[in-house]
Amino acid sequence: MIIMSVLPQSFYNNNTLKIAQALLGCFLVRKFSDGKTRRFKIVETEAYHGPLDRASHASRGRTPRNAVMFGEAGIIYVYFTYGMYNMLNVVTGPENYPAAILIRAVEPYVKCQRLNVKCRFDGPGRLTKALKIDRAFNGLPIFKKKHGLWIESRKEELKPARIARAARVGVDYAGAYKDKLWRFYIKDSGFVSRH
DNA sequence: CACTAGATTTTCT
DNA sequence: GAAAATCTAGTGG
Numbered sequence: 001m002i003i004m005s006v007l008p009q010s011f012y013n014n015n016t017l018k019i020a021q022a023l024l025g026c027f028l029v030r031k032f033s034d035g036k037t038r039r040f041k042i043v044e045t046e047a048y049h050g051p052l053d054r055a056s057h058a059s060r061g062r063t064p065r066n067a068v069m070f071g072e073a074g075i076i077y078v079y080f081t082y083g084m085y086n087m088l089n090v091v092t093g094p095e096n097y098p099a100a101i102l103i104r105a106v107e108p109y110v111k112c113q114r115l116n117v118k119c120r121f122d123g124p125g126r127l128t129k130a131l132k133i134d135r136a137f138n139g140l141p142i143f144k145k146k147h148g149l150w151i152e153s154r155k156e157e158l159k160p161a162r163i164a165r166a167a168r169v170g171v172d173y174a175g176a177y178k179d180k181l182w183r184f185y186i187k188d189s190g191f192v193s194r195h
Numbered sequence: 196c197a198c199t200a201g202a203t204t205t206t207c208t
Numbered sequence: 209g210a211a212a213a214t215c216t217a218g219t220g221g
Contacts, residue, residue, distance in 0.1 A: 046213070048213075055213065056213085057206095057213080060207085063206080063207070064206085065205085065206065065207085079205085079206090079213085080204075080205060080206090081204090081205075081206090081211095081212050081213070081214070082202085082203075082204085082205095082211095082212060082213095082214045082215080083202065083203030083204040083205075083212085083214095084202070084203055084204080084214070084215080085213095085214050085215075087213060087214085089213085102213060104213090123214070123215070124213070124214075125214045125215060126214090126215075168213070169213070169214090170212085170213050170214070171213060173211085173212085174213095
């Protein structure tokens with residue numbers, strides 16, 4: 001009997017780069033409106049870290065859109081971009097320090113033949129579409145099961161040697177920050193968005 | 196395989 | 209009005 005444990009708010013109140021790696025191998029859990037619950041292993045994340053990070057929405061100050069990034073840890077930040085895609089993030093660090101982690105890719109935990117074959121999870125826009133995550137989740141806590149979206153701890157060890165580090169995707173405009181190695185993924189996962 | 200253009204709309208300047 | 213933390217479909221080698 002495996003005890004499921006939902007990651008508590010305190011888990012997210014830490015250094016963004018550490019949490020981005022600690023989330024790899026954890027489970028993103030979604031309870032759909034039809035009552036079915038499915039688990040997905042997190043295999044790729046990116047850190048958006050602090051007011052100086054030019055790749056981050058928070059680098060140009062607080063706006064209505066990015067306000068939750070300045071709030072407490074463990075809150076969901078979903079924004080809409082490219083006219084088409086929602087991006088799923090989790091706020092990290094202390095209040096008034098704008099930081100968040102973008103969840104870029106997950107893999108199905110159990111065999112998912114029942115899932116629509118068209119569903120893909122390797123990319124931030126794809127996974128929100130597949131998991132039916134939209135801006136209604138913005139500002140909700142991810143450390144409670146109440147809203148149908150939460151994260152559970154790993155069920156087995158993830159050796160540091162299996163974690164790869166790379167530059168973030170789609171942030172060429174970010175000056176010196178575009179080359180920061182703030183993207184993390186599990187090397188041997190077949191569901192990473194890029195290798 | 197590499198590269199390019201187009202989709203489509205919110206957000207901020 | 210331009211750009212955007214993306215993805216797809218198309219072309220060409």
